[in-house]
Amino acid sequence: MQKGYSITDSKIIIDFSSLYCKDAQALLRSVVFSEILNRYLKRLSERKSPIYRELQRRLDDKELLPPMHTLLRLLHTHRADEVIRINRRFESLLTDPEIVYDFVEGLYNYWRSFERYIILTAPKTRLRTRESIHHAQFIHANETLRQLVLQTYRVVCENLIDTPFRIYRQLPAGAHVGYMVQNMKLILPDEFQPLRRIPVIRLALLEPPVIFYPQMNVRSGLFEEIWQNPLPHLDLKEDQWFCYPAKIGRLLALAYFHQSYMSQGAGLVNLFEIAAPDDLSRRKPDIVLFFGANPLPGIEDQTVFYHDRANEMMVGVNVHSQRIDYFGYMKKMLLTLHNILMIERDLLPVHGAMVSIRLKSGAAANVVIVGDSGAGKSETLEAFRQLAEDHISEMEIIFDDMGSIELTDEGDFLAYGTEIGAFLRLDDLQPGYAFEQMDRSIFMNPNLTNARVIVPVTTFKTVVRGTSIDYFLYANNYEAVDAGHPAIDFHDNSAQALSVFNRGLRMAKGTTSEKGLVESYFANPFGPPQRREMHETLAERILAGMFARKVAVGQLRTQLGIAGMEQEGPRIAARALFSAMSEQAV
Numbered sequence: 001m002q003k004g005y006s007i008t009d010s011k012i013i014i015d016f017s018s019l020y021c022k023d024a025q026a027l028l029r030s031v032v033f034s035e036i037l038n039r040y041l042k043r044l045s046e047r048k049s050p051i052y053r054e055l056q057r058r059l060d061d062k063e064l065l066p067p068m069h070t071l072l073r074l075l076h077t078h079r080a081d082e083v084i085r086i087n088r089r090f091e092s093l094l095t096d097p098e099i100v101y102d103f104v105e106g107l108y109n110y111w112r113s114f115e116r117y118i119i120l121t122a123p124k125t126r127l128r129t130r131e132s133i134h135h136a137q138f139i140h141a142n143e144t145l146r147q148l149v150l151q152t153y154r155v156v157c158e159n160l161i162d163t164p165f166r167i168y169r170q171l172p173a174g175a176h177v178g179y180m181v182q183n184m185k186l187i188l189p190d191e192f193q194p195l196r197r198i199p200v201i202r203l204a205l206l207e208p209p210v211i212f213y214p215q216m217n218v219r220s221g222l223f224e225e226i227w228q229n230p231l232p233h234l235d236l237k238e239d240q241w242f243c244y245p246a247k248i249g250r251l252l253a254l255a256y257f258h259q260s261y262m263s264q265g266a267g268l269v270n271l272f273e274i275a276a277p278d279d280l281s282r283r284k285p286d287i288v289l290f291f292g293a294n295p296l297p298g299i300e301d302q303t304v305f306y307h308d309r310a311n312e313m314m315v316g317v318n319v320h321s322q323r324i325d326y327f328g329y330m331k332k333m334l335l336t337l338h339n340i341l342m343i344e345r346d347l348l349p350v351h352g353a354m355v356s357i358r359l360k361s362g363a364a365a366n367v368v369i370v371g372d373s374g375a376g377k378s379e380t381l382e383a384f385r386q387l388a389e390d391h392i393s394e395m396e397i398i399f400d401d402m403g404s405i406e407l408t409d410e411g412d413f414l415a416y417g418t419e420i421g422a423f424l425r426l427d428d429l430q431p432g433y434a435f436e437q438m439d440r441s442i443f444m445n446p447n448l449t450n451a452r453v454i455v456p457v458t459t460f461k462t463v464v465r466g467t468s469i470d471y472f473l474y475a476n477n478y479e480a481v482d483a484g485h486p487a488i489d490f491h492d493n494s495a496q497a498l499s500v501f502n503r504g505l506r507m508a509k510g511t512t513s514e515k516g517l518v519e520s521y522f523a524n525p526f527g528p529p530q531r532r533e534m535h536e537t538l539a540e541r542i543l544a545g546m547f548a549r550k551v552a553v554g555q556l557r558t559q560l561g562i563a564g565m566e567q568e569g570p571r572i573a574a575r576a577l578f579s580a581m582s583e584q585a586v
Contacts, residue, residue: 005032007039010213011262012114014175016141017121024152028073037072038065040110051106054099058092071100075156083159097160104160108153111173115212117262118145118175122182122202135203138180142205146174177266178205181242184277186254187284189311191231195288197238198256200245202277204269211443212263217450219328220514222525223316223336224301229308230317235294245279246272248338249404249418250464251286252279255334258292258320263444265291267327270442271421272334273460287337289316291330303329305337314341327444327452331423332526335402338418339527343534347404347416348542351524352475353377354398354415355384356467359391363581366467368403368415369556370501371475372523374509376558376570377401378424380475383574391578397422397458398467402526405469407545417463425509426451427566450509471552471577472543474500477561477569478507478517487576490554494543497553501539507561552580 004018014032021027041064044052052064059067071090074083080094093100120141122134150173158164181199188195236256244255244265252275257265295302302319314337318324339349352370369377378400385395399417406414426446444452473488474497481487491497504523508514522528528535546553556577559569 003031005035006259007032007035007114008260010115011117011259012036013117013119013259013262014145015119015121016145017119020141021145021148024076024148024155025073027148027152028069028076034065034069036111037069037107040107041065041068043110044106051099051103055093055103058099059089068103072104072156075100075159076152079159079162081162094160101157101160104153104156108173111149112171115263116175116177117266118142118178119199120178120180121199122180134180138178138203139205142175142178142207146172146207149173172207172209174207175205176207176210177262177269178207179203179242184280186280187282189284189308189313191229192288192311194236195243195254195256198236198241198243199238200243200280201274204266204274206266206269206440206442208439208441209443210266210441211446212266213445213447214263214325214327215322216324216326217445217448219326219332221301221303222529223333224304225530226296226299226304226306229306230290230293230296230304230315233294233296234290234317236290244268244272245275245285246334247275247279247460248272248287248334249416251338251341252283253287253289253334253337254285255289255291255330257330260320261292261325261330264325264327264330267330267423267442267444267454270440270454270456271331271419271423273420273463284311285313286341287314287316287334289318289330289334289337291318291324291333292320293317295319303333305333305340307340314338327423327454335418336526336530339402339404339524340531342404343527343531343538346538347406348535348538349402349404349524349527350415351402351522351526353381353400354403354417354467354469355381356394356396356398357384357392357581358394359578359581360393361582363584365470365581365584366398366415367471367473367577368405368469369473369475370523371477371558372504372506372520372525374425374560375475375477375506375523376560376573377475378422379560379566379570380556380558380573382424383570384577386571387574387578391575396462398462400424400457405542406466407542411545411549413469413542413546413549413551414466415469416466417458420458420460420463421454421456424453424455426453427509469546469551471554471580472546473552473554473556473577474523475560476505476555476557477509477559478505479557480559480562480565481557481569481572485557487557487572488554488580489557490552494540494547494553497543497547498540500555501543502536509561552584 004015006013180203246253305316316333354368358364371377400422402418442454504520559565
């Protein structure tokens with residue numbers, strides 16, 4: 001952002017370090033306001049708006065930017081009748097100011113139609129007391145922009161109609177997302193040193209409700225492995241890229257994203273814990289992702305990864321295209337790289353959800369529900385929450401979407417998560433759930449099928465502490481519950497369980513490009529297929545160990561893929577699990 005700001009068809013990014021506005025007059029004279037005004041006028045012209053033609057007629061001028069810019073500055077400090085006395089050119093406009101009022105309303109709504117981001121560069125400091133001051137300054141900068149825009153709009157409107165508003169709506173008129181960034185001395189191998197020029201996100205601020213409209217709404221295909229480091233072929237202009245330092249379970253990831261994909265980068269805020277400066281100064285990253293990179297020469301598939309064994313790092317690349325403008329590509333690439341490392345470190349990655357439940361009866365269990373996208377794992381967790389009044393004393397989410405299982409030297413099984421948030425499909429959630437979470441959620445395409453919400457669900461401490469396992473269940477979303485198919489069905493041995501988990505059957509729910517009844521190896525296309533031989537050996541050992549340790553392994557029929565059962569199906573599954581827990585406790 002060499003100009004201090006960037007504006008595209010849908011995004012505005014403002015570097016507040018160079019374009020800070022201390023008052024309304026500075027705001028109205030800023031280059032950003034001038035460009036927004038110019039773009040709005042061009043939009044009205046292209047649409048042959050009656051407002052545009054009427055403004056031209058009354059001003060007797062085809063070029064509207066200079067006079068309208070002047071008029072808005074005057075209307076911030078003077079009433080309409082005073083503006084007429086100051087400049088007679090505006091008399092025809094302000095004698096009947098309704099047309100100008102409509103123009104101001106349209107301009108305000110046009111500004112609010114953009115995805116809005118502000119960036120503030122933090123000064124370097126090692127003192128924690130100073131760091132807290134920078135946090136306060138960052139929050140103040142975000143609040144200042146919101147108040148400036150809102151108050152400027154209100155003052156101009158009140159000066160036009162010469163009467164105060166009767167209803168004030170505290171709309172999110174500033175930035176949707178704010179980042180405090182800093183160029184940091186990262187621990188990187190020599191060939192990765194150019195990455196130090198890219199600003200690292202230290203702090204993030206959301207102004208809810210945050211709603212984004214990416215171009216794509218589904219993900220397709222697997223991520224393919226390449227055999228050479230892509231970094232030398234990447235053109236990374238530091239003024240166009242940001243780094244989100246993420247804690248993914250016990251791994252450290254540097255997620256670099258191009259400014260064209262700001263909404264995808266913002267989604268990480270609700271999903272992965274931001275790594276602290278101490279984390280970055282003490283350890284080398286395990287994962288590096290480039291999201292929105294230039295095409296790689298000689299490579300057909302442009303969602304690829306490279307295992308840098310010399311540096312013990314995974315490197316992922318998602319090439320700039322409309323196809324990847326969906327949060328699933330960023331999240332799932334990061335998790336694929338995490339899972340490959342887990343397999344190579346002898347931990348079993350699981351695509352699923354885990355919850356620790358304590359019933360009012362005193363029964364308690366830690367439950368893992370395994371399933372690919374749309375199988376009903378998250379929806380069943382939500383069903384547990386709904387039934388809390390009737391059955392649950394305490395419920396704690398360990399992870400929701402991806403975890404890993406470790407067999408300890410003592411023969412115990414411990415589960416670890418990856419994310420502090422969940423990327424949930426709105427279509428299948430209980431009506432009203434998303435609205436209850438609106439004050440902390442990020443919504444993606446809420447108007448479309450497979451609409452998503454990213455919402456925090458647990459703490460990082462919970463994710464990484466290591467939790468024992470009592471139930472290990474496959475989420476079967478395609479079979480109806482009847483006399484021959486109970487809601488919960490336990491396997492007799494590990495071979496029987498492996499046949500179910502390995503096949504990974506599910507009814508596709510429109511979360512990917514798949515349709516109908518499909519198979520996905522171990523319900524997890526993010527790591528196991530890329531390291532299948534290693535994974536098969538590991539899965540056999542883990543499941544055999546679970547039967548030896550009396551972990552209850554089976555299927556949970558969520559019925560999520562059956563029309564009309566999207567909400568009742570997970571509730572039936574949840575009640576069946578509660579019954580099984582109660583019987584086991586007797």
